[in-house]
Amino acid sequence: MNTYPQFKRLNYFINKEFQGRYIFNYFLLAIIGSIVFIAVFSFFSSNTLSIVYDNYHLQIGLTPGLLFKKILSTQWLFVVFGGGIVAIVTLILTHRVAGPFYRFEKTLDEMLKGDISKKIILRKKDEGKELALKINTFNYMLQDKLSTMENFNAQIAVSSLHLKKALSDSELGVERFGPLLNEILDSQKNIQAMINSYTFTREKF
Structure with a gap:
């Protein structure tokens, strides 16, 4: 670098x-x-x-x-x-x-x-080169963590949708677990909204 x-x-x-x-x-x-x-x-x-x-x-x-x-x-x-x-x-x-x-x-x-x-x-x-290096390193680390969180969050969304579809197809408690899955999906959307409030490079460092 x-x-x-x-x-x-x-x-x-x-x-x-x-x-x-x-x-x-x-x-x-x-x-x-x-x-x-x-x-x-x-x-x-x-x-x-x-x-x-x-x-x-x-x-x-x-x-x-x-x-x-x-x-x-x-x-x-x-x-x-x-x-x-x-x-x-x-x-x-x-x-x-x-x-x-x-x-x-x-x-x-x-x-x-x-x-x-x-x-x-x-x-x-x-x-101030040392301070600049530390600020840049902090931003790189934060971008990496946000990118990882975004990937995990996307996996949660996909898994939740698959689970909801599976419960709906099998009719095994979709009415019982449907609201819980909806809460999970809503939380996932809120997490994604928080991640999207940052501007960062979505790549691995």
């Missing part, structure tokens, strides 16, 4: 709320990291002097004051470009989670409607 065929999922932004939240959190983490870096650098260099040669001017002063603008401009470049890279990487990584979640949700919705014939198919690098 090949559960993970090779195919490409064209829509990378599957769950906008889920993926957007993670992208925002990682981007926010990058900003906080930059602020913390500036704060730590300023704290440890607050009592040091630096000499800066900038635009043909030589400047001497406290390190945080002289280098603050340079550090800030560098950090903003890091936040903008690094944040963009983080957003792209996060989108790709969350896509491997959001895609399977989407498939799980759709398959479970179909199962709640009685359709257990659907199979969860994930990509090779998707997360």
Whole structure:
């Protein structure tokens, strides 16, 4: 059973709320990291002097004051470009989670409607392959049991009809056992109706 065929999922932004939240959190983490870096650098260099040669001017002063603008401009470049890279990487990584979640949700919705014939198919690098395999295995087992129940139920119906015909032909208690046979046939029809409420593949696995 090949559960993970090779195919490409064209829509990378599957769950906008889920993926957007993670992208925002990682981007926010990058900003906080930059602020913390500036704060730590300023704290440890607050009592040091630096000499800066900038635009043909030589400047001497406290390190945080002289280098603050340079550090800030560098950090903003890091936040903008690094944040963009983080957003792209996060989108790709969350896509491997959001895609399977989407498939799980759709398959479970179909199962709640009685359709257990659907199979969860994930990509090779998707997360949740073990869960998908267990759900697929459960559906296969349930389909097999329903198919077996349907066969047994059909045999009960055939046997009941044969017995009813035999009693009718021999006139040996057809009036006595007829109602009981009718109850059996009614129960058989109810069982078949319950089985028919499910959509499944009627084949042996």
